[in-house]
Amino acid sequence: MLQVEVAQYINSDVRVQSLMQVAKPLAGFVQRLKGKQGRFRGNLSGKRVEYTGRTVISPDPNLKITEVAIPIQMALVLTYPERVSHHNIEKLRQCVSNGRNKYPGAGKITYSDGSSRVPFHNVRRKLADALKYGDIVHRHLEDGDIVLFNRQPSLHRMSIMCHRARVMPWRTLRFNESVCNPYNADFDGDEMNLHVPQTEEARTEAVLLMGVQNNLCTPKNGEILVASTQDFLTSSFxxxxxxxxxxxxxxxxxCSYxxxxxxxxxxxxxxxxxxxxxxxxxxxxxxxxxxHANVRVYVSLTVKEKNYIKSKEEGEREPEAMxxxxxxxxxxxxxxxxxxxxxATLGNGNKDGLFSVLLRDYKAHAAAACMNRLAKLSARWIGNHGFSIGIDDVQPSKYLNDRRQETIFKGYQGCDKKIQLYNEGNLPPETGCDAAQTLEAGITRILNNIRDETGKVCMKELHWRNSPLIMSQCGSKGSPINISQMIACVGQQSVGGRRAPNGFIDRSLPHFPRKAKTPAAKGFVANSFYSGLTATEFFFHTMGGREGLVDTAVKTADTGYMSRRLMKALEDLSIHYDNTVRNASGCVVQFRYGDDGMDPASMEGKSGAPLNFDRLFLKAKATCPAGGNEYLSPFEVSERVESRLLEDDMTPEGGCSVAFKNSFKSFLDEYVKSLTKTREAFESVENLAAKENSAIREKIVKxxxxxTPKQLEVFLNTCISRYHLKQIEAGTAIGAIGAQSIGEPGTQMTLKTFHFAGVASMNITLGVPRIKEIINGNKNISTPIITAALKHDNNVNTARMVRGRIEKTNLGQVAKSIKLVMTSRLASLVVTLDMERIRDVQLCIDANIVKESIIQTPKLKLKQEHIKVLDVGKLEILSPDTDRSKIHFQLHSLKNLLPTVIVKGIKTVERAIIKKEENKKTKTSKYSLLVEGTGLKEVMGTEGIDGRKTTSNHVLEVHQTLGIEAARKCIIEEIKYTMESHGMSIDIRHMMLLADLMTFRGDVLGITRFGIQKMGKSILMLASFEKTSDHLFSASVNGRDDRIEGVTECIIMGIPMPIGTGMLKVKQRDTLPSKLDYRPNAILS
Amino acid sequence: MAARVACPGVHLPLTNKFLVRMAELLFDDIFRVERVNPDGKKFDKVTRIEARSEKCGMFMQLDVNTDIYPIVKDERFLMALSTSLSLEGGQQSLADKFEYIMHGKLYKISDETRAKTSDGGSGPVIEVEIYVSFGGLQMMLKGDPSHCAGFELEQRLFLLIRKLT
Incomplete structure (x- = not known):
């Protein structure tokens, strides 16, 4: 009884033999610690703070991007303790004399002796006069004060940034729309939070590290995040x-706007x-x-916008500016x-856009100033110009309607034809599909075509002043699909990636005949939003809509937990001064971050390259006009380049990675080649013409x-010096950044969870589920696929042979017959193989092989002596049982089991498909195999497979077969592939770090509580993650100690963590001050 | 070939004595509009014309603000390119002689090799393309290198047009 009470006191969840019913057990110690609201996560890892505010947000293009407008009411409550000095005493006197209810006033005065006074109505004059240097006045927030601004969910570090305050009338927090992106904010009722740092140190750190102008770029991939949106794009367009x-x-x-x-x-x-x-x-x-001329900003860039027309034929010249x-x-x-x-030029998500270039070439201030100007110009211009959308914008013309009708009619006819073929059984199946799948794929293709085609007509026919058209062209809002849905045709509704399912018996809705496969019966909406949907169409549309809603709801929970786990696993990784990435206990995870030690936030080139040479070369040529200078010959160029590349700062010891040097060199070689080519082109023609023109021609070539030498020098030096500036700083909490960079895109992943891997009918999991699988290090993944290269990849027949070796073949598939033979003396099974068929598909199977495989099937319990090979294609199988009464039944059950015996192939393989890749240039096709299922080792060992080029998407299997380095590579590749197929670019360095963390112990550790436990983290961190009580109990039993060096531990203890600015400690002289005795003297001594 | 080299501004059908003395004209010739809006009409006020010059055989694509200066197909006009509008020793300006003037920047020179044998010659023909932007209105001038000697990158140019009846 007592034991029960004690147990319940500690943990009220313990199971008790229900001798008596306790009304409601009190929360035990364990309950108070664990869970989201528990002591660990609720109070120790996240603490409640003062000096904060929260209200609705609204836009104001007249503010600078670094500013936030704060309502006066809020400024009256939020205060900052300012020390009185010679410079501000007059201002603070005024504040004090205004009191606490009038802006700009003061809430409190603290004196050097620790006492404080509140400037109430009656004393405020007196207090103001008595103000002296060194006092601290808690004054109201004023213009220019530093505040932190935040919107939940805080998915990445740009969700909380430092702004300058602007105290303004009215009741909302306002900021420039350009800053909507990093917060992911809109103004449909969103609320945001405000924090006021209370010390000068905190302010300095906030403005330098978290300031908007220092966070224009996302460290996810180096793209600009603070950029023009919506109306700004429309008006610029x-x-x-x-x-x-x-x-x-x-x-x-x-101009004055x-x-x-x-x-x-x-x-x-x-x-x-x-x-x-x-x-x-x-x-x-x-x-x-x-x-004006004193602004020394010389931007040079080229961008291809959405409506750029590329040259259609290969080899034809790009029209470029024409x-x-x-x-x-x-x-x-x-x-x-x-x-x-x-x-593309002004918006976010492009590394070659105007603001990106301004930021890289002329630093944040130039970019911010330009954004401010653009915001003001656009807002004022569009206010005068006017931009709205009306019903006439979505009214289709007669021509459009006719074309739409025609397209839909044609599409329907195509579908009907396919359905008819299918019903007659004449539909030729596609590779790896049965007839029904082929039909579905065919119809879906036709129906998607209808929408695309009507959409295209729609976009072509609309007047250029059509508002939705303008918005979709400039990229501010909406896509061509949205427009065509409004005007022409809503299109196919999909549920779970296919057409509307049959909710009733053999039909989707009772309005249609059974087994109907027509477009309308399976969720094709032929009407537009303007013309209005029919009842059934509306229902199908809601089905699609509901799926989207459910998916978003599920996804947020899933990705939230994933981000939390990633963060817990990676939070303490940081860069040290020896360029290594280490965790809190000093264990090396990477010897050099990302193999080159570059900062992902400042990568300018595509796919994580440090620089965009083309643009820099253009800039160098544009900013250094040739003037009268002599141009260089190709030989001189390469000579100068060679000598520059040999200098100290281009060597690995000088901090230059080999990859960068190579890419730099290949760019310059390419340039020299093109220069030589132009020269030769002119010279070859020159031979025909008169020699006297050579001077003119020479000039033109140049x-x-x-x-010029100057241009080349400037180019080389900018590239090299800028490369060195892009090294990542020591102390960077690169783990946390990596976790955010991988976690944040998860929330944006669309519901597209499947994707064809080269061949229709072969699906692979994508999206959040796939990322989860990889990160968890799951033993069983939902779609394991082995991509196998063939030794001879140009022949279909060899590919088929190899497939035959890999795919499992049952005895039933190759046997002509399995007969029960009963004679008076003996009862046996006779298996006859279909040798003709075996030869046809080029399998090497004969009776002996079948015998072996039967013996190796343990379920049958047959031994060597029970099977007799009669000839090449015939076997006789005796019953192992000698009991005469049972033999009959035994043989019958054997007869049922025998066809499932696998005689050839790999058991774990589901199926194998030949993938054909056509090369248009040489008009040859390459073949490779896609193997669904596991068994990488066996596939690699199969004859005809090139094991060196064979990979799997199953991380753990790769680890078991090829080792830990291969597993690391596999993790990187798989995350990259998944992210890319959702159109998201993430710097490869983040994925490398994650993969290294998962593999640095020599075993693939999932980012789960089991994996994190093995990464050698502290008890407090583990307790704050999951299974709080278990970790605490085991730690106390084993007498573990905690060195408080990780991030979580430091937060729990309320001390600065050894990452970033907290990495260094100040050394102080250790002469102790005289010890003070705080106790009163003892009465009796 | 040698006859065509002398093209820049020396003996052209400009009998005016000012124009004969003009050394700063980088290029001038009479063009005939061959096509209007070759890629379809895209803009209300701006028309892209394709024209070919009569003397030098230069090909030109030019965006013209036809809202204020209409140009139609088969019209002939005199086009000149100059770095300055002022004339030697006089208050008169070059602008007085022309009806339509644009100011812009030369930003690109490129070459194109074609295997053309129209003038009887054999082998590839090399042509130089001059790109000028007049505040976004583009000009592309393509032709034999000998006519393009005066052009340089980053040059500020005036484009002057006068219609010939």
Missing amino acids: LITRKDTFYDRASFSLM MVDGMDFVDLPTPAILKPIELWTGKQLFSVLVRP CPNDGFVYFRNSELLSGQLGK NISGV
Whole structure:
């Protein structure tokens, strides 16, 4: 009884023999510790703080991107303790005399002796007069104060950033729309939080590390995150249209929009001087980037916008700036030469966009200033211009309606034909599909085509002033599909990746005949949102919509837990001063971060390359005009490059990775080659013409692709010096960044969970479930696939042979007959093999092999002596039982079991499919095998397979077969593949780090509580993660101690953690101050 | 071949004595509009014209603000490119002689090799392309290298047009 009470006191969940019913057990110690609201996670890892605020947010394009508008009511409550000094005493006197209810006032005064006074109405004058240096006034928030701004869910570090306060009337927190992206905020009622750091140290650190201007880029992949959105894109798109012209008055007015009329603007020469002076919208953007001559910003970049028309034929030249749609954006020395600006140039998620280039070449301040100007210009311009959407924007014309009808009719006919073929049984199946699957795939293809086609017609026919069209073209909102759904045709509704399922017997809804496969019966919506949906169409549409909602709800929970686990596993990894990545206890995880020690946040090139050489070369050529300087010959160029590359800072010892050197060199070699080619082209023609033109020709060649010594030098030096600046700083909490970079995209993954791996009918899991599988290090994954290369990959027949060896073959498949032979003396089974068929499919099976495989099947319990080989294709099997009464039944059961005996192939393999890859250039096809199932070792050992090029997507199997390094590679590749197939780019360094963490113990550790436990983490950290009580109990039993060096432990103890700025400690002289005795003196001594 | 080299601004059908003396004209010739909006009409106020010059056989694509200066197919016009509008020793400006003037920047010179044998010659023909942007209105001038000697990257150019009746 007592024991029960004690046990319940400690843990109220312990099972008690129910001798008596306790009304409701009190929460035990364990209950108070564990869980999200428990002591560990609720109070120790996350603490409640003062000096915070929260309210609804709204946009204000007139604010700078670094600012946040704070309502006066909020500023009256939030205070900052400012020390009185010579410089601020007058201001603080005023604050104190205003009291606590008038802005700008003060809430409290603290004196050096520790006492404090509140400036109440009656004493505030007196207190203000008595203010002296060294006192601390808790004054109200004022303009320019540093505050932290945050929106949940805080998925990455840009979810909490440091802004400057602007105290303003009204009741919402306001900020520039450009900063919506990092917070993932919109203004449909979102609320955000505000924190006010209370010391100068905290402020400094906040503004330097968390400031908006220092976090324009995401460390996920180095793309810019703070960039123009929505209306800003729309108005920029409209302003830079080729046929927008402004006269002097309106051009000047717009110039003053962007600088508030408070700054100098150099008016450019008008583009058209006669018959009337006219400026173009593009010139306005040149002014925006570089308002006057003292702004030393020379941006050079090229971007291909969405509406850029590429050259159709291969080998044909790109139209570039001559693109008829004006889709090629070309900035040269801060002058917009061509292109209508859209999302690719101004929006987030492009490394070659205007703001990215400004940020990289002219630092954050230039980019921020440009964004401020653009926000002001756009908001004011679009306010005057007007931009709205109405019913006439989605009304289809008669032509459009006819075309739509025609397309749908044609598509329906195609479907009917397929259905008819299917019903007659004449539908030719596609590789790896049965007839029903082929039909489904065919119909889905046709129906998707209908939507695409109507969409295309729609986009072509709309007037350019159509608002949805403008929005989709510039990338501010909506896609062509959205438009065509509104105007033309909503299209096929899918549930779970296929057409609407049969909720009733053999039909989706009772409105249709049974077994109907027509488009309308399986969820094709032929109407548009404008024309209105029929009842059944509406129902199908809700089915699709519901799936989306459910998926989002499930996904948030899933990815949230995944992020938490990743964070717990990676939180303490940081870069040390020897360039290694170590965890809190100093254990090395990587010897050099990402193999090159680069900071992912500052990678400029595609797929994680440090620099974009093409752009830098363009910039070098644009910023250093040739003037009268001599150009270099190709030989001189390569000579100079060679000598520069031999210098100290291009060696591995000088901190330059081999990969970078190679890519740099290959770029320069490529350039020298093209220069030589141009020269030769001119020279070859020159031979035909008169020699006297050679000087002219030489000059032209140089103008086309020449480079001056100055340009080359500038280019080489910028590349190299910038490369060295991109080294990651020691102390960076790269683990936490990596965890966020992998966790955050999970929330954005669409519900596309399956994908065809090269061949239709072969699905592989993707999306959040797949990421989870990889990270957990699951033993069984849902779709294991081995990609096997063939030794001879150009022949279908050899591929088929190899497939035959891998795919399992049953006895039933190769036997002509299995007969029960009963004679008076003997009862036996006779198996006759179908030798003809075996030869046809080129399997080497004969009776002896069958005998072996039967013996090796343990279920049958047959031994050597029970099987007799009669000839090549015939076997006789006797019953192992000698009991005469049982023999009959035994033989019958054997007869049933024998066809399932696997005579050839790998048991763990489900099936194998030949994948054909056609090379269009050489018109040859390559074959490889996709093997569904496990058994990598066996597949690699199969004759005809090139084991060196064979991989699996099963991490643990790769580990068992090929070892830990292969497993690491496999983790990286699989995460990368999954992320890429969802259109998400993540720097490979993050995945490397994760893979290294999962494998650095020599075993594949999943990011689960079991895996994390094995990573040598502290008890407090494990207790704060999962299974709180178990860890605490075992730690106390074993007498473990904790060195408090990890992140979680330090947070729990409330001390700075040894990461980032907390990495270094200040050494102090250790002469102890005289000891003070706080106790009162003893009465009796 | 030698006759065509002398093209830049020396003996052209400009009888005016000012124009004869003009050394700063980088290029001038009479063009005939061959096509209008070759890729379809995309903009309301701006038309892309394709024209070919009569003397030098240069090919030109040019965006013109046809809202204020209409140009139609088969029209002939005189086009000149110059770095400056001022004339030697005089208050008069080059602008007075022309109806439509644009100002822009030369940003790209490139070459194209074609295996063309139209003028009887054999072997590949090399042509130089000059790209100028007049505040976003593009010009592409393509032709024999000998006519393009005066052009340089980053040059600021005036484009002057006068219609010939």
